Amino acid sequence: MSSRLVAVDWGTSSLRGALIDADGRVLEEHSHARGILTVERGAFGDVFQALFGEWMREPGTRCLIAGMAGSKQGWVEAPYCPCPAGLAEVRARVLEIEPDRIAIVPGLAIEHDGVPDVMRGEEVQIFGAMALTGVRDGLFVLPGTHNKWARVEEGRVTGFRTFMTGEFYALLSQHSILARTLDATAPLDEAAFLQGVQRAGNGEGLLHNAFGARTLALFERMPASALSSYLSGVLIGEELRAQSLVAKTRQLVLIGAPALTRRYALALKKVHGSEARTLGSEATWAGLHALSSTH
């Protein structure tokens, strides 16, 4: 019997898989442009077989899937696990698709004053980051299209909030009046980015401060190549302003693509003087391994 794990992160627009041995070592890794939006209802099993059939061939190999594949629009809906939740609670709600062969991890849900909040996939990255860093109390920040800020206490996620920062940046830099004067493809300009972060601290709010990216261009105070960094700073600065949790938290862990975590590290240092530990995609594999090992 194999004790290999096929770990899959099946998101809305992309799909990644890793073949992991019993000790958690990644043996192979693949990405595919087969996010759940590209898969027709009823076709998930076939897509899975085509992409991972080879890895699954060895008897006893198991697969654990995280991400939007467990949503209503995915393969099988895995109902959200309520917070607070640690490895034990999430593991208890892992949903078997093919018993002892393929299973899917539920996301987390929480409610603030009657309004729900959710994550799917990030909880696995958080568990992975805990395993890799040993941090069991802290604030875990996961930048992306819909960023998650999660509070972890004694190894359990006790609270979290979503921020649409990535999506707002895409909308504003591509579809708003700001798109006319900024260069969305320009590389990060750290000075302009930190200028935006600082600007967000004026308390006038995003709806006003975003307009500064328009007028700075209009009065030729900032080149097009710096404006996208400035706008990014205004957005991330606004996100940080809402984090009353940061100051109270000793340990900060950033998980995500380096281009994004770098911006958050810069902004957190500027606003709170905080240093953060940073992890990338390895957190997902470590999280699925952690969920699987004790399953």
Place this chain on the structure above:
Amino acid sequence: MSSRLVAVDWGTSSLRGALIDADGRVLEEHSHARGILTVERGAFGDVFQALFGEWMREPGTRCLIAGMAGSKQGWVEAPYCPCPAGLAEVRARVLEIEPDRIAIVPGLAIEHDGVPDVMRGEEVQIFGAMALTGVRDGLFVLPGTHNKWARVEEGRVTGFRTFMTGEFYALLSQHSILARTLDATAPLDEAAFLQGVQRAGNGEGLLHNAFGARTLALFERMPASALSSYLSGVLIGEELRAQSLVAKTRQLVLIGAPALTRRYALALKKVHGSEARTLGSEATWAGLHALSSTH
């Protein structure tokens, strides 16, 4: 000699004109789908002649134009008038296109910590609202794509800020993930709108609170027909939160389309217990008349 005024509000996407007699009475009014974006460089004179030549025929008739026609992309660039500015300051910077016949009103500019802010056309509405209401000290709020909040003291605009609330609403309700579940064409649902306004008061910021319009749909807590009102409330509530000016201001004047001013009146009453006076397009004509009479 005629003392009639052809008053023109020439914006980015639309154009309105009014024929006004010496006493400020509107004799005729027209709208045309000829915003400055539809007019080629160099063709503004011809478009003006085609649309208003008839009204201008009587000798001595004068025309005063407000709005984006005075921007870089317009007929002639009328440089912004710095704040503080009252009728006298703006009048002194009215730019003649054809001496004693056609002139254009400059917009206003101000700077906050090195970042400029601007308006073009709204200053005319503010002067008009002052003339119509007699309010010479107060806060003037002009909802639209890019809302303006202007502080008026002793009949002069002493400060203002722009909020991109209208544009954010359009982006989020049409192009974001929220667009999948909300009905942007639904009429105002006052209860859902006020729920959004209240939500904005939690201090977690727009980037988080906007996501509530997603999760309320996901958990079927709010019908699609109410979600656009909820989102509108979250945005306007966020805009009001940034207004440290409101509490100190006795007189509040709202100027704009009734569908928008109604929302602001509801939100201002909910958040600050404030009552506002409300004006529509008549403010533009009264403002151009006021600028013209003493020119």
